Amino acid sequence: MSATVPLHRVNVLTGIKSARQIEDPAEYGKLIKKAKRPLLVLGPLLLKWSLDGRLLMEYAFEIAKSASIPICATAHVKGKMIEAGVKPDSEYDVVEIINALKDPDWIGVKKEGNHDLVIFFGIRSDFAEQGLSVLKHFAPHLKTMTLCKFYFPNADYSLPNIRKDEKWKEFIETLIANLKEKE
Amino acid sequence: MAELKEIKRKLEEIERLIRAEDLWEPVGHTPMPEIPDLRNWDMRLLKTYKPFYAPFCDLCCLCTFGKCDLTEDRRGACGIDIATQQARMVLLACLIGCSCHTAHGAHILDYLIEKHGPDKKIDLGRMIELEAPNIRTVLGLKPETLGDLKIAIEYVYKEITHLLDSAHTGQEGSYLDFESKALHAGMLDHVGMEAADIAQIVGFGYPTSVAETPMVDLGWGAIDRTKPVILVVGHNPATSAEITDYLRENNLYDKVEVGGICCTALEATRYSDRAKVVGPLSRQLFFLRTGIADVIMTDEQCIRADTPIEASKAGSALIATLDKAMYGLPDATEMATEEIIKQMVEEKKHFAILDPGKAAEVAVKVAMKIAPQRKKEWISEEEAKGLAERCTDCGMCERVCPNLFSIGDGITEIAKNNNFDLIREQFNLCIGCGKCEQECPREIPIFKIMQTAASKESWKIRSGRGPIMDTEIRNVGASITLGTIPGVVAFVGCSNYPDIEDIAEMVEEFARRKYIVVVSGCAAMVAGMKKDAEGKNIYEKYPPDFDAGGVVNVGSCVANCHISGAAIKIANIFASLPLRANYEVMADYTISRVGACGVAWGAYSQKAAAIATGCNRLGIPVILGPHSAKYRRLYLSRKEEDDWRVMDARIKKIVDTKEPSPEHLAYVCETKEKVMVTIPKLCIRKNDTPQGRAIKLNHYISLYKKYMGGGLPEDLHLFVRRDADIPIVYKKEVRVYLKEIDWKPKEPVGLPTMIGTYPTKVPVDSVIH
Numbered sequence: 001m002s003a004t005v006p007l008h009r010v011n012v013l014t015g016i017k018s019a020r021q022i023e024d025p026a027e028y029g030k031l032i033k034k035a036k037r038p039l040l041v042l043g044p045l046l047l048k049w050s051l052d053g054r055l056l057m058e059y060a061f062e063i064a065k066s067a068s069i070p071i072c073a074t075a076h077v078k079g080k081m082i083e084a085g086v087k088p089d090s091e092y093d094v095v096e097i098i099n100a101l102k103d104p105d106w107i108g109v110k111k112e113g114n115h116d117l118v119i120f121f122g123i124r125s126d127f128a129e130q131g132l133s134v135l136k137h138f139a140p141h142l143k144t145m146t147l148c149k150f151y152f153p154n155a156d157y158s159l160p161n162i163r164k165d166e167k168w169k170e171f172i173e174t175l176i177a178n179l180k181e182k183e
Numbered sequence: 184m185a186e187l188k189e190i191k192r193k194l195e196e197i198e199r200l201i202r203a204e205d206l207w208e209p210v211g212h213t214p215m216p217e218i219p220d221l222r223n224w225d226m227r228l229l230k231t232y233k234p235f236y237a238p239f240c241d242l243c244c245l246c247t248f249g250k251c252d253l254t255e256d257r258r259g260a261c262g263i264d265i266a267t268q269q270a271r272m273v274l275l276a277c278l279i280g281c282s283c284h285t286a287h288g289a290h291i292l293d294y295l296i297e298k299h300g301p302d303k304k305i306d307l308g309r310m311i312e313l314e315a316p317n318i319r320t321v322l323g324l325k326p327e328t329l330g331d332l333k334i335a336i337e338y339v340y341k342e343i344t345h346l347l348d349s350a351h352t353g354q355e356g357s358y359l360d361f362e363s364k365a366l367h368a369g370m371l372d373h374v375g376m377e378a379a380d381i382a383q384i385v386g387f388g389y390p391t392s393v394a395e396t397p398m399v400d401l402g403w404g405a406i407d408r409t410k411p412v413i414l415v416v417g418h419n420p421a422t423s424a425e426i427t428d429y430l431r432e433n434n435l436y437d438k439v440e441v442g443g444i445c446c447t448a449l450e451a452t453r454y455s456d457r458a459k460v461v462g463p464l465s466r467q468l469f470f471l472r473t474g475i476a477d478v479i480m481t482d483e484q485c486i487r488a489d490t491p492i493e494a495s496k497a498g499s500a501l502i503a504t505l506d507k508a509m510y511g512l513p514d515a516t517e518m519a520t521e522e523i524i525k526q527m528v529e530e531k532k533h534f535a536i537l538d539p540g541k542a543a544e545v546a547v548k549v550a551m552k553i554a555p556q557r558k559k560e561w562i563s564e565e566e567a568k569g570l571a572e573r574c575t576d577c578g579m580c581e582r583v584c585p586n587l588f589s590i591g592d593g594i595t596e597i598a599k600n601n602n603f604d605l606i607r608e609q610f611n612l613c614i615g616c617g618k619c620e621q622e623c624p625r626e627i628p629i630f631k632i633m634q635t636a637a638s639k640e641s642w643k644i645r646s647g648r649g650p651i652m653d654t655e656i657r658n659v660g661a662s663i664t665l666g667t668i669p670g671v672v673a674f675v676g677c678s679n680y681p682d683i684e685d686i687a688e689m690v691e692e693f694a695r696r697k698y699i700v701v702v703s704g705c706a707a708m709v710a711g712m713k714k715d716a717e718g719k720n721i722y723e724k725y726p727p728d729f730d731a732g733g734v735v736n737v738g739s740c741v742a743n744c745h746i747s748g749a750a751i752k753i754a755n756i757f758a759s760l761p762l763r764a765n766y767e768v769m770a771d772y773t774i775s776r777v778g779a780c781g782v783a784w785g786a787y788s789q790k791a792a793a794i795a796t797g798c799n800r801l802g803i804p805v806i807l808g809p810h811s812a813k814y815r816r817l818y819l820s821r822k823e824e825d826d827w828r829v830m831d832a833r834i835k836k837i838v839d840t841k842e843p844s845p846e847h848l849a850y851v852c853e854t855k856e857k858v859m860v861t862i863p864k865l866c867i868r869k870n871d872t873p874q875g876r877a878i879k880l881n882h883y884i885s886l887y888k889k890y891m892g893g894g895l896p897e898d899l900h901l902f903v904r905r906d907a908d909i910p911i912v913y914k915k916e917v918r919v920y921l922k923e924i925d926w927k928p929k930e931p932v933g934l935p936t937m938i939g940t941y942p943t944k945v946p947v948d949s950v951i952h
Contacts (some may be wrong), residue, residue, distance in 0.1 A: 076854055124853060126810070130237040
């Protein structure tokens with residue numbers, strides 16, 4: 001439970017169950033490492049946004065690689081991934097992957113069972129918030145996490161609102177370093 | 184026994200209303216259907232296209248039991264759960280939308296009946312004999328006069344009351360039944376729209392039975408600011424038609440400028456090609472704040488609730504012309520005209536005037552008197568820079584922007600570098616809500632700064648032409664149902680876009696590929712707001728015919744009924760299937776054989792929800808833009824797992840096609856690129872011939888390669904039935920892929936139908952023509 005107000009007010013708190021705001025990348029890392037079948041869902045903003053001149057998509061690849069997390073490419077992300085030499089493990093649009101994740105018996109993108117932690121990164125915040133609402137209400141079998149610099153009330157775990165990109169970059173880089181560390 | 188008597192009485196009443204004894208076609212199974220009558224059809228659709236809910240809120244706040252927390256399987260005090268609550272909200276949205284169109288129809292019908300009498304014949308020109316496909320299909324009535332349209336309106340009124348009743352606290356406890364009711368409301372909406380638009384065409388003499396309608400001016404830059412300017416905003420054309428008449432009768436048309444925003448603008452240009460379209464809904468607040476309009480006239484629906492405040496700030500006079508929005512203004516309908524004018528000019532008072540003729544006269548006279556005093560200049564770039572320098576880049580504007588822009592960056596670019604490029608770009612993308620300005624702690628007039636930067640470019644738009652002609656349907660019916668015209672794509676709805684240029688690009692892409700493209704409402708406006716290198720927009724580049732590669736503007740919001748109407752016409756005119764009170768057969772034909780798809784990229788209104796849901800019941804899939812996730816509900820399938828069985832009507836056997844066509848009924852895309860590949864897929868139908876399927880897959884693959892970055896779609900194999908379905912251009916590549924995944928050919932279905940796969944009174948034979 002958190003009283004944090006989202007940066008984008010379109011994501012207003014509209015209920016009683018809201019995301020745990022986590023500022024410590026080590027805690028995020030721990031949650032990711034603890035997951036048995038995590039999934040990283042990548043959105044089209046990763047192709048637009050950059051931190052210090054480095055496209056956010058590259059950070060996403062590093063996160064996936066560091067923790068061996070399968071990638072689901074949404075919207076038109078797949079083409080750019082392939083250009084960058086990374087093949088996504090699956091290609092679904094956001095509503096499609098969420099529709100599949102809702103089903104506890106879904107086989108998952110690796111055909112090893114549904115995922116227990118789904119990490120969303122690079123989806124426009126109002127759209128992502130609605131998608132997270134679906135999973136909050138209809139997918140009690142999994143947890144959700146976001147990596148964008150906004151607070152997402154409908155996720156289980158969210159970053160706080162981060163005003164300065166340097167701080168966000170530091171979070172992501174520390175998280176990557178943390179994921180690379182062996183237990 | 185008493186129940187049987189009641190059923191018999193009801194049936195007799197329906198037979199009387201629809202003149203069942205007129206044998207233009209036999210009366211089908213569902214004349215004037217009530218809530219349960221098409222429920223089995225709905226349940227069949229919902230079995231494959233399951234409702235997908237994205238709750239906007241964890242709570243229900245509708246009654247005094249609450250607020251009730253509906254998280255984690257909790258139920259409200261009335262027993263409702265979160266899914267059912269979402270479905271109830273969807274039903275309410277559809278009812279609001281349906282009510283708007285139907286009440287619009289009722290108002291305009293009363294107005295026109297007063298003018299022309301109830302016996303005025305419905306005549307849509309020599310190319311249109313099937314004048315009212317929705318009314319004929321749903322009610323079983325062939326309307327012959329304006330008075331007959333009232334039967335349709337009154338039927339919709341009655342059904343709306345029953346549907347609204349069901350949304351009361353408690354009662355309905357099934358989300359599927361709420362969805363069935365929402366689908367019912369959506370279907371009724373198309374009846375209400377059709378009654379409204381037929382009345383308008385007949386009563387106002389709008390163009391009909393013609394494709395080549397006039398080209399009219401579009402864009403706020405097209406308004407001649409040297410003249411008195413009257414701005415009409417909303418949807419109801421009674422007042423704008425009266426203004427035109429008054430100007431014509433008094434020889435003033437050259438002296439006064441009439442422009443419109445939203446659908447009233449489109450209606451005004453159907454009545455007079457000298458009226459101008461200022462722009463879509465997203466330009467409303469911006470234009471109001473320019474102060475260009477001397478008189479603003481609001482009617483109904485998509486008008487701002489704060490228009491009186493904005494009018495006063497801009498120094499414009501305001502007349503509210505309909506009871507739907509009277510803004511607390513004094514009702515001057517009975518007041519002497521000269522006294523109203525005096526008070527508006529001298530005391531700057533706003534009024535409600537519910538007599539369209541009187542409102543028009545007042546508007547013209549007031550505009551002519553106050554125009555000379557209007558301040559016609561805007562702030563200079565230098566002044567804009569001065570205002571921008573007050574910005575502290577606090578980020579509040581960004582927090583509230585529904586389109587998630589960094590407005591602050593645009594403002595600081597002006598302040599620091601005297602660079603207006605970013606704010607100009609933001610103006611183009613702006614959906615015009617004004618929240619940024621409201622929130623600014625430094626009270627920076629962001630819209631004023633945007634005025635300085637905004638392009639004054641203008642364009643041409645073809646005015647709305649109403650129904651698709653029967654002759655056009657005869658020409659294209661075979662090609663659409665065989666698949667050789669790859670699809671009919673309708674870009675409809677409002678202007679809550681992620682990017683305003685998307686629509687023009689999408690229209691261009693599909694017109695170029697020889698789809699039939701239909702546009703309406705605000706989408707029809709923004710479709711024209713982009714020029715190519717030669718300075719031409721889509722209306723200047725593509726023919727206005729309902730044919731491969733044509734771009735057809737049907738008109739305003741209520742003209743959307745002509746899109747659903749075209750699907751019904753294909754079944755009735757081309758396939759010769761009786762439509763009278765035969766909704767299931769028409770809908771089944773559409774979903775099985777008519778490759779049509781709607782795109783409501785900027786949908787915001789409850790009307791858009793109703794229109795889309797009506798299309799869904801008729802078997803037309805709809806793609807929505809990212810903002811539309813806030814409608815809370817989609818209809819999605821899981822393509823590899825859902826029920827794709829159909830009846831093969833030729834052999835009377837149920838066949839599992841395993842083919843997800845169409846894959847979804849209501850779907851949201853995040854980006855334009857994704858829409859580009861979703862449209863061709865949603866136009867695939869089980870009835871496609873090998874040649875037609877190959878054409879459709881050719882577009883699916885080539886658009887996938889263009890917008891998704893190469894390769895083949897991962898679900899391609901689901902749509903290839905036999906080798907002949909593979910497009911020649913991609914034969915080699917697709918064969919390699921199919922071999923890799925061990926694809927096996929399937930027999931196409933002779934005559935696919937959903938009839939026979941669910942309990943219905945409709946015999947399978949009724950789909951055979």
